[in-house]
Amino acid sequence: MKSRKFSFAGHDGARLSGNLDLPAGTPRATALFAHCFTCSKDFIASRRIARRLAENGIAVLRFDFTGLGHSEGEFANETFSSNMDDLIAAAKALRDHGMPPALLVGHSLGGAAVIAAASRIPEVHAVATIGAPADPAHVVHQFEDHREQIEREGEAQVTLAGRPFTIRKAFLDDIASATLDDRLATLGRALLVMHAPRDATVGVENASRLFVAARHPKSFVSLDDADHLLTRPADADYAADTIAVWASRYLPPVAADAASPKAGIRSRELDTDGFLTGIDAPRDRSIHADEPIRVGGTDKGLTPFELVGAGLGACTTMTMRMYANRKGWDAGAAHVDVTWEQKDRYDSTFRRTIHLAGDLTEDQRTRLIEIADRCPVHRMLEGTVRIETTRASDD
DSSP: OEEEEOOEEOTTSOEEOEEEEEOSSOOSEEEEEEOOTTOOTTSHHHHHHHHHHHHTTEEEEEEOOTTSTTOOSOGGGOOHHHHHHHHHHHHHHHHHTTOOOSEEEEETHHHHHHHHHGGGOTTOOEEEEESOOSSGGGGGGGGGGGHHHHHHHSEEEEEETTEEEEEEHHHHHHHHTOOOHHHHHTOOSEEEEEEOTTOSSSOTHHHHHHHHHSOSSEEEEEOTTOOTTOOSHHHHHHHHHHHHHHHTTTSOOOOTTTSOOSSSOEEEESOTTSOOEEEEETTTEEEEEOOOGGGTOOOOSBOHHHHHHHHHHHHHHHHHHHHHHHHTOOOOOOEEEEEEEEEETTEEEEEEEEEOOSSOOHHHHHHHHHHHTTOHHHHHHHSOOOOOOOOOTTO
């Protein structure tokens, strides 16, 4: 994965600061990420979700709303509507770069913003929210003690997450008029609602309201014991992985050069700083390969030798199953343990231990062990294997 700076003009002309997180290969799609109220593109959840989506092949633009993080402008002048306008501006910037967003992801108030903005971004196919309020005005609870002063004096300085912010009456008036029910009813895009049942900032009843108001296709995923800000890295990673898998059902078809191969296996580097590799097979099947942390990998997939062992083990169970079914034997569910030892580059030994179940006679068990040696992968590994290497003509 690689990341590069991506700035663009916001709704009022202020320069907004963003980061475009890119997969190592051709992106499957582009996502636009909206951070939580008073957070930023560099907040821990923003970074991890964007980078994890990139590892799953989805390019992500995360940016600071006007007056936050490294973006220009005055936060005190911002409203919920202006946040929506910033999202529209971000989508236009991506469109101008040939990367129109097909997926919107929003965290907390950012989740409400992506729902509200989706109808104004025609390329969007799917919307995912994390800990989003059903009513944008819910955010006012964070500075309820200052509400009377804001109404009376026109503004007040409040402390949120240990930082001072100026909130003006225009913000209160705008967010009070913002509703999502009508937006959800006419969303016209797939919706994923993610929420933690123990969320102490935005109660899980908000997720219920969002889900009920939306039309199908819609999905709900519980984030279990995560906190509202997804401060634990594992929670942010889980949310991103779930979004990637869910969204793949609704995203546009993958471009031909990035699609799974029609035959054979394609291996794609996903992290040029490590060894994480995406393995694509025909029929849109894919898995990850990696190396252990001790040798510089991230341990997010099987090692190459483990993949070879997995192929031998899987082929063994399939071969025995075909034979047992043809004979009408009650073979139960077998499993195969495979280990290997490599003495040098030319001398390797795979050790296979077969565990048979079911109501089998001793002769039947003996015969199945013999049949295991006829597994095609077994025969290939023991036979003469030649590897021919060519360079792609279009590289």
